[in-house]
Amino acid sequence: MIKTPLCELLGIEYPIFQGGMAWIADADLAAAVSNGGGLGIISAMNAGGDWLRDQIRKAKSMTDKPFGVNIMLMSPHVDEVAQVVAEEKVAVVTTGAGNPTRFMEKWIEAGIKVIPVVASVALAKMAQRAGASAVIAEGGESGGHVGDLTTMVLVPQIVDAVDLPVLAAGGIGDGRGVAAAFMLGAVGVQLGTRFLVANECNVHENYKKKVLKAGDVDTIMTGKRLGHPVRQIKNQFSRNYFKAEYSSISDEELEKMGVGSLYKAAIEGNEKEGSFLAGQISAIVNKEQPAAEIITEIFAEAEEVLKGAGKWVK
């Protein structure tokens, strides 16, 4: 059995979060992960407050276990959804794509445990000062919006910099990855890509197929020119976008090219025009299964790996 301080902090069985994937992580997936003993997370993405409130109430009806909401800080509705999570008193709020400190006092007052995703030591320290319960150190292997550093490099630096539980994210897809994260000092992990192919995940079937088929060099990072680097699976859209970034088109035109592309991928399954955000670990994600089985399988494997971790020590 693997137990870490994160299990005790949140009242969860396994120290694993499901990443808050925009247009993908809804109440169905979050409840399935929480019922499986991890922490399921609903993505507030660019949605408004009413949609989020409905999803939170739906998840509450599907599980009596704790679950979280991920607030994407670049959302045009960020103030509204920040208020909704405080009113609904969700157990955990994770944040991404920005600095959450201006909202933290309100969330903490509502009894919410705030666990920001950080991609740098500076933000981790700021989050600790603002009252974070833990931080998620996310490396650039992740899908979606990413920072510069890899998980291998980022996690130990965050562990050294803060006096909080640290979760590792980015490039983790099986028990070996979990064991490696623990070796770096993490006491929990967050996985997105592996949960994207869970049976309970409502993303379009074409999206799942793309992740299941992807090989080692099948993701690409776009969006650097506009300051929002995003990792996604290579297809017509991402190749065109990448080329456009290094052409003479204006920033405004480039920005327009990306509008609606995530919806096209996740909801419509449009293989040519969609933006299929996924991590580099897609290459080892090869089967669809229930979320609960993903969790038990990963932790059985992690336990084996960790038990054998001393094998080279003489």
Ligand code: TUI
């Ligand atoms: O947020 C994510 N992943 C995401 S958000 C998203 S929606 C989106 N779509 C298009 C463009 C941008 C966003 C899709 N995937 N992961 C968490 C994460 N946060 N990764 C990196 C960061 C991060 C980066 C810089 C957090 C803070 C930061 O700087 C904060 C500051 O302003 O100091």
